[in-house]
Amino acid sequence: MNRRFKTIGCAFLCIVFILYSLITLAACRNKQETVLHLYNWTYYTPDSVIQAFEKKYGVKVVYDDFASNEDMFAKLMAGSKGYDLVVPSADYVSIMIKLNMLEPIDISKIPNIRYLRPEVLSRIDYDPQMQFSVPYYMGAAGIAVNTKEVGDYERSWNIFERKDLKNRMTMMDDMREVIGAALGVLGYEPNSTNPEELEQAYRLIQNGWKPNLVKFDADGFAKSFASGDFLVVHGYAEAVFAELQDDQAQYVDFFIPSGIHSPLYIDSFCIPKGAPHPELAYAFINFMLDPAIYAEFLDTFGFPSSIHTEAGNYQKKQPHYTLDDLKDCVLKKDLGVNLELYNSYWQRIRFTP
Structure with missing residues (x-):
């Protein structure tokens, strides 16, 4: 009898364990x-x-x-899948549309799209009806100067010709930004594919700017600027100010040269082809465009409300x-086959003494 009861008891425990495992598995699946x-x-x-979105919708965001x-x-081209949202810049949105890498956008599912500035939308000639992309932010790189160490200076790209600041300045390790800036200084468009204009831009960078630079740097320039190693840096304001102590910021002048067609970027939300949770992607885009939420994004990075009509009030x-x-800035666009021309000049700039 005891053996029989033990057998029944073991069977019962096995059933309980199996049921528990199934429930746990289902919960994990959910x-x-x-x-x-x-x-x-x-x-x-x-x-x-992100935490506010997770709490509101009862979901998890993997960033x-x-x-x-x-x-x-x-x-993405290598076949990486599983993303619900991706945030490319305008020139790559254009490329991804051409390659059929994006799902069409149903803007009726994003009511907060009404807050986007019409003048920004007019710049988006690569996707004028927002069929595949929704603007996230519009901005530009600029120049940060340590005013405690650098006295009189011109608030222009010409600052990189200053021989007295040699080896205390950096420019971005970014082909489109640097070549685009040089084209702008020369009075050309940052998207120019004219070989003669590009040759002039190359000479300005190679002979006028590069000799005075420590290096082209996209990663550590902000830390080195904050430490005082670099006195003038080309980069994004949010990167520069994120590294500064509160008492340092008063000695920093960040500017985007005026009267020059410097490169402009627009980063946009896109839903990749085959995204597993498109409805959740729509919810996130709409959540981000809520005026109060978008203002929190702007304040975190020190951005102006460049694309949003109401967030500035918050x-x-x-x-x-x-x-x-x-x-005065001009949006960077897809260069098409002329990208190779830019690449060839950039290789010469980066690796030719």
Whole structure:
């Protein structure tokens, strides 16, 4: 009898264990179904905003980051799948549309799209009806100067010709930004594919700017600027000010040269082809465009409200530059087959003494 009861007891425990395992497995499956996979630039959405979205919708956000459009594009082209949202810049949105890499956008599912500035939308000639992309932010790189160490200076790209600042300056390790700036200084468009204009830009960089630079740097320039090693750096305001102590910021002048067609970027939300959770992607885009939420994003990075009509009313911090500072900038566009021409010049700039 005892043996029989033991057998029944063991069987009962086995059934309980199996049922528990099935319930646990189902719960895990449900959790997997409520994960938004976001592929975005390194720290380009505040943690507080992501946490607020997770709490509101009862989901988990997995944030994978990239440092350049090229890295993002290469990963997706190599077959990486599972992302619900990706945030490329305008020139790569154009490329991805042509390659059929993006799902069509149903803007009726994004009511907060009404807050986007019409003048920004008019720049988006690569996707004028927002069929495949929704703008996230519009901005430009600029120049930061340590005013404690650098006295009189011209608020222009010509500062990189200053021989007295040799080996205390850096420019971005970014082909489109540097060549685009040189083209702008010469009075040309940052998207020029004219070989003669590109040759002139190359000579300006190679003979006028590069001899005074420590290096072309896309990663550590902000830390070295904050430490005082570099006195003038070309880069994004949010990167520069993120490394500064509160008492240092008063000695920094960040500017985007006026009267020059400097390169402009627009980063946009896109839903990759075959995204597992498109409805959650729509929810995230709409959430981000809520005026109060978008203002939190702007304040975190010191951005002006460049694409949003209402978020500026909710901002609590002074931005590092203004919307007016962007008026002369020109949007970087897909160069098509002429990208190789830029690459050839950039290789010469980077690796020729």
